Amino acid sequence: MDEPRNEIRKEDLIFGLDIGASKINLFAGVANGDSVRVLECGDFPLTNADEFDHVVEMLKQAAQTVESITGVDVHDVYVGIAGMHVSAVNYKGLITLPTGEVRSQDIEMVKDQASTIPESAGQIIHVFPGEYTLDDQTGIRNPKGLNGRRLGVEVQVVTSRPSAIQNLDKCVRSAGLHTVEFVWEPLAAAYAVLTADEKELGVALVDVGAGTADVAVFVGESLRYTASLDIAGNSITSDISKCLKVPISLSKAEEIKKKYGTCKITNLNADETFPVPGVGERGDVLCSRNLLARVITARVEEIFKLLKKDLEKHGIVGLINGGIVLTGGCCALDGIDEIAEKVFEKPVRIGRPKGVSGIQDAFRKPSYATGIGLLHYAARQRSENKKYETGKQLTVSVKKGLQWLKDLVRTYF
Numbered sequence: 001m002d003e004p005r006n007e008i009r010k011e012d013l014i015f016g017l018d019i020g021a022s023k024i025n026l027f028a029g030v031a032n033g034d035s036v037r038v039l040e041c042g043d044f045p046l047t048n049a050d051e052f053d054h055v056v057e058m059l060k061q062a063a064q065t066v067e068s069i070t071g072v073d074v075h076d077v078y079v080g081i082a083g084m085h086v087s088a089v090n091y092k093g094l095i096t097l098p099t100g101e102v103r104s105q106d107i108e109m110v111k112d113q114a115s116t117i118p119e120s121a122g123q124i125i126h127v128f129p130g131e132y133t134l135d136d137q138t139g140i141r142n143p144k145g146l147n148g149r150r151l152g153v154e155v156q157v158v159t160s161r162p163s164a165i166q167n168l169d170k171c172v173r174s175a176g177l178h179t180v181e182f183v184w185e186p187l188a189a190a191y192a193v194l195t196a197d198e199k200e201l202g203v204a205l206v207d208v209g210a211g212t213a214d215v216a217v218f219v220g221e222s223l224r225y226t227a228s229l230d231i232a233g234n235s236i237t238s239d240i241s242k243c244l245k246v247p248i249s250l251s252k253a254e255e256i257k258k259k260y261g262t263c264k265i266t267n268l269n270a271d272e273t274f275p276v277p278g279v280g281e282r283g284d285v286l287c288s289r290n291l292l293a294r295v296i297t298a299r300v301e302e303i304f305k306l307l308k309k310d311l312e313k314h315g316i317v318g319l320i321n322g323g324i325v326l327t328g329g330c331c332a333l334d335g336i337d338e339i340a341e342k343v344f345e346k347p348v349r350i351g352r353p354k355g356v357s358g359i360q361d362a363f364r365k366p367s368y369a370t371g372i373g374l375l376h377y378a379a380r381q382r383s384e385n386k387k388y389e390t391g392k393q394l395t396v397s398v399k400k401g402l403q404w405l406k407d408l409v410r411t412y413f
């Protein structure tokens with residue numbers, strides 16, 4: 001049975017903020033063992049995600065919604081970050097072992113060395129562990145206590161353009177909130193939807209949102225690859241607005257996509273139609289649902305093909321033995337998983353946020369994977385009692401004026 005809300009202590013509340021290209025989701029929750037109890041979500045559409053004042057206004061509204069229902073002021077939030085300005089690059093570290101045995105401080109030192117990146121590489125958001133090498137031996141997951149002369153490590157460093165982080169932080173501050181930590185969105189979504197066995201085998205998380213389609217490949221606890229494509233749900237909407245019998249506005253095309261769109265062409269009767277308002281004073285025009293499905297399917301197929309080509313180019317496809325998990329709002333398109341399966345030639349499933357207890361079914365949507373994943377991430381940080389200020393400091397060169405950003409990154413070891 002649900003715990004009454006008035007028994008929730010203020011300090012146990014966690015907040016996750018996903019500012020997407022089409023919406024703001026501000027989730028409030030409470031850590032509950034391995035699961036997260038979602039209390040509320042301030043879910044507001046963004047009509048123009050590029051307009052700063054509009055985003056701040058919607059964010060304020062989302063915060064007010066959450067505050068009015070939880071009865072608690074929202075202040076500290078875990079903020080998702082993703083998009084074309086985020087990238088992940090492999091870096092290596094190599095040190096000589098002073099005592100001939102691997103000690104904790106040697107592991108720290110080699111990781112520090114690997115994550116010391118040039119300023120031009122951007123601002124660090126996360127550092128993921130890779131495998132260690134000890135002299136000629138490779139593939140070591142935990143080298144502590146082993147004997148050798150030279151210890152090496154490969155890490156994946158996720159960075160963002162500093163100005164993108166600054167603008168996101170400015171937006172959060174302008175709404176009266178405070179960023180506890182920036183969290184790379186695919187990492188958050190991974191906490192919400194991936195299973196341990198999928199990660200062990202190697203899994204690709206593919207989020208098809210409004211502005212971008214993002215892929216992240218995880219093997220065990222390490223991130224192996226990430227890419228972002230700026231073709232996603234908005235491109236489908238734009239195709240619809242151009243390809244029907246009559247030209248329509250983007251907002252009307254968006255409505256039609258959600259109401260009549262599908263990727264399952266075979267389920268449709270050849271002559272099935274839906275009404276579209278004619279231009280000017282003209283009445284409704286009947287458009288073919290089959291044509292609509294073909295327009296949508298062509299774009300969805302293109303998105304998956306481009307992602308696959310990129311994975312092939314970087315030799316990643318062979319790592320994905322645990323299949324593909326789809327998240328993001330476009331998963332609402334019936335049959336999208338079947339198209340992904342055909343293109344990637346891998347098992348595909350739709351990722352719904354897991355480990356969510358309480359008032360919950362409404363939150364098990366693939367488009368909430370990031371927001372709920374941010375709660376999982378926050379809960380994990382709390383349970384590990386690793387607050388960001390006591391987290392390990394990364395040796396990273398940061399411009400003087402950006403020194404404050406250094407406090408907002410964390411390392412994944």
Ligand SMILES: Nc1ncnc2c1ncn2[C@@H]1O[C@H](COP(=O)(O)OP(=O)(O)OP(=O)(O)O)[C@@H](O)[C@H]1O
Pocket residue numbers: 019020021022023208209210211212213232233234237254257258259261327328329330331332333366367
């Ligand atoms: N029922 C539906 N049918 C088809 N598409 C849908 C449906 N519901 C939502 N979408 C699409 O999903 C997209 C929004 O997904 P999501 O909320 O994951 O994006 P976002 O997080 O705002 O964007 P991004 O992750 O790119 O920043 C929009 O393009 C929207 O049209």
Ligand SMILES: [Mg+2]
Pocket residue numbers: 020021209210328370
């Ligand atoms: Mg998103």
